[in-house]
Amino acid sequence: MFNMSGLDLMVIFKLAGIGLGTTLINQLLKKTDAGEWVFYTTTMGIIFGLLIVLQYVLQFFEAVQTMFTF
Structure with missing residues (x-):
């Protein structure tokens, strides 16, 4: 189930930590x-953030599916 209490500040802190x-x-x-590696590290940071989201x-x-299932 989707729990709103699970969407507390920890998610924001995780995403901010990945960004920082x-x-x-x-x-x-x-x-x-070693500027040629910047693209790869940025891409990995975006992928990790998207996995969390x-x-x-x-x-x-x-x-939503369980709410509309009869």
Whole structure:
């Protein structure tokens, strides 16, 4: 079931942590002249963030499906 209490600040903190971590890694890579890896780290950060959001989207669709099932 989709539980609104599960959507607390932890999700926001997880996404913010991924964003900050990705930004820090990108800045370190740029300063060490390894700028060609910035694209890959950014892509991985986006994929990790989307995987976290995808879990909650799937829970939402399951709740909607159970609500309209007779």
